[in-house]
Amino acid sequence: LFFPSQPCCIEALLAEAAEPGAPARPCPCPLPSGDTALSRLVRRLLSARRSLDLCLFSFSCPQLARTVQLLHRRGVRVRVVTDAQYMQLHGSQIGRLRHAGIQVRHDQHSGYMHHKFAIVDRRMLITGSLNWTTHAIQSNRENVLVVEDAEYVKAFQDEFERIWEEYNPANYSFF
């Protein structure tokens, strides 16, 4: 998937995922709801049934935060690893995810946690240059690869588990 993406409405996608088969209610917003790089990314995420592991430098896009919250409500096990400095920036969605009860861990180093990948059901890797910000989605030249090759997925899943353990709050030393 290549970005920038046209701005688009994902309400129909979220509604269908929340209540499959329910009659579609048209969204009053003026955005088109066609097929875009963003809607394709959202569809991939919404395919999660058991787990979603996110490893994201910057996460400030409300549309993607709503997608993740919906999966959490649907019983998908969501884990988020992020960067300690960027999670504090204005507009970050990390607080919102934590309020929703989603587990979030972060680094405690001066180096950045600069990954931008997601793993769906331990079988689909979504990775690239894209930070999950509205500006990046709508304005930047970005790429996102969707890979189901087991070798790549395992390498990134292993990296996720390493980071998840390293960033265990029991290891935090800044208290």
Place this chain on the structure above:
Amino acid sequence: LFFPSQPCCIEALLAEAAEPGAPARPCPCPLPSGDTALSRLVRRLLSARRSLDLCLFSFSCPQLARTVQLLHRRGVRVRVVTDAQYMQLHGSQIGRLRHAGIQVRHDQHSGYMHHKFAIVDRRMLITGSLNWTTHAIQSNRENVLVVEDAEYVKAFQDEFERIWEEYNPANYSFF
């Protein structure tokens, strides 16, 4: 490849690429020259025989700039696409590449040219979260995928050619 990478000396790699078979001269620097994520990245780049297409948001790592210059001197056709704002930052290697005679094009938009990929000989795609900066290489959690699957390589090669044409200086409107 996952980063951060241990700092390492790539002089032996560059010397071997510049003069294959020449007797190795030990480098006086104190860095180890073992196998690291950085040295593996350099090896992949040095495998270029005909072309190297770079599409990089930020390029300030002198070791990688020397690698690219060596390929250019060896007759590999190097093309660089980068971000207009980040190429002006202190430490950027873009000016050095231009002085060496390497073709560089950049955006003229407010959005970032945020890709971080390289294509070697139109057959190997190197892409991920890693900006080509020493800080990212040595301090950040980063990933770089090396993919030879023709479908992925073609998608990124097409994206490169699109951007290369769009950023043709003949189209610049800021003069």
